[in-house]
Amino acid sequence: MTDAFAFPDGFLWGAATAAHQIEGSPLADGAGPSIWTRFAHTPGLTHNGDTGDVACDHYRRWKDDVRLMRELGLTAYRFSVSWSRVLPEGTGRVNPAGLDFYSRLVDALLEAGIEPLLTLYHWDLPAALDDRGGWLNRDCAGWFAEYATVMAKALDGRVRKWVTLNEPWVITDGGYLHGALAPGHRNKYEAPIASHNLMRAHGAAVQAYRAVGRHEIGLVVNIEPKYPASDAPEDQTATRRAHAYMNEQYLHPALLGHYPPELREIFGDAWPDWPAEDFALIRQPLDFLGINYYTRNVTRADGSWPLKAGAVKQPSATYTETGWEVFPQGLTDTLLWVRRTYGDIPLYVTENGAAFFDPPVAEGGRVRDPLRIDYLRRHLRAVHEAIRAGCDIRGYMVWSLLDNLEWSLGYSKRFGIVHVNYATQQRTVKDSGRWYANVVRSHGRAL
Numbered sequence: 001m002t003d004a005f006a007f008p009d010g011f012l013w014g015a016a017t018a019a020h021q022i023e024g025s026p027l028a029d030g031a032g033p034s035i036w037t038r039f040a041h042t043p044g045l046t047h048n049g050d051t052g053d054v055a056c057d058h059y060r061r062w063k064d065d066v067r068l069m070r071e072l073g074l075t076a077y078r079f080s081v082s083w084s085r086v087l088p089e090g091t092g093r094v095n096p097a098g099l100d101f102y103s104r105l106v107d108a109l110l111e112a113g114i115e116p117l118l119t120l121y122h123w124d125l126p127a128a129l130d131d132r133g134g135w136l137n138r139d140c141a142g143w144f145a146e147y148a149t150v151m152a153k154a155l156d157g158r159v160r161k162w163v164t165l166n167e168p169w170v171i172t173d174g175g176y177l178h179g180a181l182a183p184g185h186r187n188k189y190e191a192p193i194a195s196h197n198l199m200r201a202h203g204a205a206v207q208a209y210r211a212v213g214r215h216e217i218g219l220v221v222n223i224e225p226k227y228p229a230s231d232a233p234e235d236q237t238a239t240r241r242a243h244a245y246m247n248e249q250y251l252h253p254a255l256l257g258h259y260p261p262e263l264r265e266i267f268g269d270a271w272p273d274w275p276a277e278d279f280a281l282i283r284q285p286l287d288f289l290g291i292n293y294y295t296r297n298v299t300r301a302d303g304s305w306p307l308k309a310g311a312v313k314q315p316s317a318t319y320t321e322t323g324w325e326v327f328p329q330g331l332t333d334t335l336l337w338v339r340r341t342y343g344d345i346p347l348y349v350t351e352n353g354a355a356f357f358d359p360p361v362a363e364g365g366r367v368r369d370p371l372r373i374d375y376l377r378r379h380l381r382a383v384h385e386a387i388r389a390g391c392d393i394r395g396y397m398v399w400s401l402l403d404n405l406e407w408s409l410g411y412s413k414r415f416g417i418v419h420v421n422y423a424t425q426q427r428t429v430k431d432s433g434r435w436y437a438n439v440v441r442s443h444g445r446a447l
């Protein structure tokens, strides 16, 4: 009998984190501040005033955390580099202690048989570059290329899978349009400029990497599939607008060399005429795409700004602590859509997971999180369905290895398969972590 859930040979089973969310010690050993150091220390901007000053103390506990990954049997680990730890001013002077932290982390991962997937940018821009306009300054492409060159020279070969940006949509929509994330701008005219410059910087970093690196580089995007709430024409066009804005806005320029037409419709006079040469820079050949999937959106036309499209709550669905509908079919649909629209580029599910209300650690060190096990099992089966349908999916990274700092939501949301007691920094593998370890051990057959 063929195994029900046989995954391809070499399929990577991993977990994902990001520097600012787990490391702590943001200014240790010569590191410079990032926009999140500033944002979180600005009163009123984060839940409870939570900051990344300590987080999961991973900057000091990284050896134990790699040991934990090895005990879980992970074959890959996706993490991000804090740009301002390595380049305290963002460009120019390199901080050797910062580079050394990541070099030792990578060596420990390789020693444990764990493939590193390194994300260059996961939202924590050096504050010194924000002072120079940050992503609104077209010079950011050169800054990011310089940073990519420093990292490639230091780590390429030991790191063989590189990612330029994590989720340009969130960086732009959160940081420049709605202001919920650092640097906290709320400006319809800035958002397209930041968004376009992020993609120019992506292209420049891919070019810079290829001048030094000999391995693979890709882009990570969040995709939230949009399903029309009704057959009404206004709901159909609203769904199309929302899909173009969130799901096509970055993959189109990166892979097809142009934006979807809906963006000019959405932003109107705030959507510039971009210089044609920008698209040659943005559209660099990629070795893979990372897809971050959490939920879907049932969409209808409404008066909301700027999309005029809103979500329709699904009465019979299960929702996570972040208000996201549990909808595994959306992951299969997403992976098939990517292949249909952009071709057979290798894919990784670089984030998938859920925040549920976890009970406290019980006697004997157990955290019972059945809802997370159900979520992960159903989404991994959805990945397998896409593989059976012909998608070239090379790996899956659960978000997240550890409970960690959920950006503006602080420590109020727990996504980890490992519980973190923030008062003691004690790690406790949750039931979902034990379950995932078994799935990894069986190469998916235990699903």
Ligand SMILES: OC[C@@H]1[C@@H](O)[C@H](O)[C@@H](O)c2[nH]c(CCc3ccccc3)c[n+]21
Binding pocket: 018, 021, 166, 167, 170, 222, 292, 294, 351, 399, 405, 406, 407, 415
């Ligand atoms: O919210 C859980 C995780 C974050 O902790 C990661 O840093 C980030 O890469 C990430 N992206 C998404 C999906 C996109 C999204 C982010 C924030 C808010 C709404 C949607 C979920 N997550």
